[in-house]
Structure formats: C-alpha cells, structure tokens
Amino acid sequence: MRRREYLYLVAPSVLVMFGLLVIPLVRTIQWSFERVRYGSPGTFVGLDNYRDALTDPRFGSAVAFTVVVTIAVVSVLVVGGYVLAVLVNGLGKMRPIVLGLLLVSYVVPGLIGGTMFSWLFNDNFGGIVNQVIRLVGLPEVLWFTDTWANRGLVAAAVVWSMIPFAMLVILAGLQGVPKEMLEAARMDGAGSLRTHWSVIAPSIRGVLGFVTLISIMDVLRLFDQLIPLSPQAVQIGNESLVLYIYNRAFLDGGQQLGLGSAMNVLLILLIVVMLLPFIRDTAREGRS
C-alpha cells in the first residue's frame, strides 16, 4: 500500500482519536496538577491532588470495595461461565433459544438491568427475595444499608450482567478443544470432572485468562449498576473508584475536579499496567 493511500485511510480515525480523546486526556492530566473547578482557570499545585487522593479515607474504602467486588465477581464469572458453557455445549436444537434467553442480561443497559435487579431485593417493590428469606426463617438482610450485604448484592448484579459474556467466550473456546484429546482422556478412564480439570480447562487457559482480564477491567469501571443498587454508597463505604471520581469531581459542582482528575490518572496507569501483556501480544502480532 502506498504511503499516501495509508494516510488517507487512517486520517479520519486518527483525527477523531486525537481531537476527541487525546485532547480531553491531556486536559485531565493538566487538571490533576491544579486546584481547579469548572468555569474558572486553575492554579498549579504540584502533586497535592495525588497526595490528597491517596490519603482520603473515602478513596481507601473505594479501593477496598472495588477489590472485594472484583475478586468475588471474577471468580464466580470464570467458574460459573465455565459450568454454564459446558451445559450449553451439550444442548442440541434448544441451543439458540437458551442462548437468546441467557443473553438478555448482557444486552440490557447496565443502569436498567441494575434497577430491575434491585427490585427483587427491595421491599418497596414487594422484594420477592426477602419474602423467601422470611419464609425460610432466616434473619432479615439489609441489602441497601448494610455494607457487606450491599457488596454481595452489587457483586451478584454484576455477575448477572456479565456471565453471558464469560459463557459465550468460554463456549467458543470449548469448541476449539480437539475431539481426539477428549477421546484419549476417556480411554484412559478419566471421569468427567477429572477431564474438565486436567484436560479441558488447561487447554483453554488462554480463553480463561482473557475472560479474567476483561472482567477485571469492566469491574474497575463499575458505575452504572451502583446508581440503583447502592443509593447510599457514600455513607456505607461502597463507592466504586469511578463513582468516587464522579461524586468528587462532578456532582458537587466540580469542586474537587483536580482531585478527581488525579484519581483518573492513577486509574489509567493501573489499567495500562494490567493491559501490558495484551499490548505486547498486539505489538508482536501487528509487526508480523
């Protein structure tokens, strides 16, 4: 391809990325070193925002919340997604119908899915889950005001919305496992649990790693679901990192825009570090 042709083909995309992503990003980095609010020019304060962010107790609980939810969600997603994929893989004609039903929670917007999910637990909407808990005779659970119960609720809602993705990706991975391999395992007398554990799962570990990475990145950006599921997130210490940034930098008139921007920069650094193996693979593949 001639250089001029290449230039014409990529120019619109590069211009959009530069104008609409790079310029805002540069602004965020600039703000992270300033005491600033919307509508007035900022003053340079060096690393103050970073120091304030890292010593803010609310930031500490946002990190704790995000880490707890991430660990819970990712482990359930990988195990649950695998089991579900194996079950769906055994289906015949019913497969498209089952897949269609399972995909709904993935396609529905996060805020709306979270809203519907919250009503299962909300006494204002007759909260069917609470009714069942009462019926069984278990103690009442304060889903929206108790820190840990609420974390469980949020994690469950995130799993609900993401497990179709995990299941589909793992399902495609399962279809790539060579038949001879399963045959060999069976001839050797391996039971089906053992075949999954020592033959199938290791052979799709690339896929499982991909699901893990994407889930971690998605949970790091958790925001939409918290609006309906954790209306008192600030009081009970269940802000996610992005909700913390939003509350600090935007909600109260953008008074802490500098602080929020510093948090953004830290979050970007974390995500880029996590992406490094992926970036390396991309670079290697792109060069060849």
Next chain:
Amino acid sequence: MASSEAAQRPTTTQGRDAGRGRAKLPTGPRGPHTSRARKVAANVVLAVVCLLMLSPVLWTAFSVIKPTNVAFLNPPAFTFTPTLDAFVNLWQTTNFYQYLGNTLVVAVVSTVVALVIGLPAAYALSRSPGWVSVALLVAALVFRALPRTAVVLPMYEISRSLGIYDTTLALALALVAINQPFSIWLLRNFFAAVPKEIDEAAMIDGCTRFSMLRLVIIPLMGPGIITAALFMFLFAFQEYLTAVILTDVSSATVPVFIATQLGQTLPLLQQAGAASLLLTLPVFVFAFVAQKYLIAGLNSGSVKG
C-alpha cells in the same frame, strides 16, 4: 502451529494420565443409564439458571402490570387484575418518547459515524503492518479500556465552551470517540480474514485502492460490518455515565430518565419499571435475531488472544 500442537497434546496427556487413569478404573467406565440421567440433570440445572437469569425482568413485569394501589404492598399481592395503566401513565405524564427518541438518534448517528471512520482505518491496519499500525492498534486498545470519566469530565467543559452542552450532537460525538477504537479492533479481525490476493486481483483489473475497497472488499465484509454496527449501537444504547454528564433536560437518554425517576415517589417508580420493560422488550428480540453476530463479535480476536 495450532494444528501441530493439537496433534501433540493428546499423546502427552495420554502418557501423563495413563498411570493415574488405571488406578481409578473401578469407578471409571459409566453405563448409558447414568449418562442419560446426567443429561436430564444438566437440562434441569440449565432451565433453573435461565429462570434465575430472567427473574429480574419477570419480577419487574409482574410489578408493572399491577394496579398502582397494590403494586407496592409488602408482602406482595399475587392476585390482582392486570392493567397497562403504568405504560399509559408513562406515555402521558412524562416525556418518555422524547428520551427514547434521543437514545435512538444518538445510537444511530454515533454508530454510522464510527463505522464510516473506522472501516477505512481498520482496512489499512489489516493490510499494512508497521510501527504506525501497531501504535494505532495499541492506542485503540488502551482507549477502549480507559475509565470514561477521564475523557468525559473534560468533554463537559469543552461542550459548554462550544455551546453544545445538552445536545444530542455532543453526546453522539462523545460516543463516536469512545466507541470508535473498538470498531477498529473488531473490523480489523474481519478484514484480516479476507485474503490479500482479492485486493491485488481487483487492482490489476483497474480498480483504484478506494474503488476496490468500496466495490469489492466492503461487500465481502457484510457480516463483519453488521457485527461491528450492532456492537456500536449496543454500547451507545447502554451508555449512562457519558449521557448523565453531557446532557441535562432536552437531550437526556432513557437510562438518564430512569435514574432520575428512582429517587421519586412510588407511582413514579412504577413508571420507571414500565420504561425499563419497554426498553427490555426490543432487547429480547435483539438477543434472538442478532445472536449470531453478537457471538461472532464477542469471539472475534478474543479467543485467539
């Protein structure tokens, strides 16, 4: 590479597992009876999972068709005359249709623009390796993973100073920027599946690079383009954070509207339920009609990596 690996792996596992397998032999082989029972059990589990996965939607539907005076009873009412009043109220007393219109306009416009921009770039990246292409791909990957707030908070200020705050234009532009990197990523994998020889043959026959792309390659890319378009549309349709920051009243989208209803009194909650359902119904259709493309998109490039 992959095939030689596949040919090797079974023998190694065979060798490794042979000894252990023999030790387990007494419980090893299973009769046809157990396997049928197991299949039934698997299907029962799957049916329960499907029901659980749909339970939020079903429970919302159940609450929304109750008359308002029994909708919020606790314990819930299980006998009532179903009614569609909540939908009528939603339509008559709120600007739901306007928010729905905004959501659709923003989703369609941002999808079309992201594709028109992303297609040629993805083609160039798939045909021409080099450090520029690698840099663009890595940039697309990083931009895709960015926290939205890092770009949307400055966009708020920029849109104010340009006088386009709270317009569908500003929101659509923001979504083009946020989603376009993913379209490049997705489309590049589909372009890579079209052999280079087709390009060369068409250009020997007298096509220019651009007419060849338009007349030969893009028509071959049908399913890939549909897949990318569906994902762009889906992401724009789902977006809440960007919409809540860049819109106020006149160009709010449905998720923004529902979020504002949540803090309100109970009848308004039922309207929010009705609105949620109205948005979930097309999602149902989508999950069935577009299933093939959704699956193709989720797996494109991901399984290989």
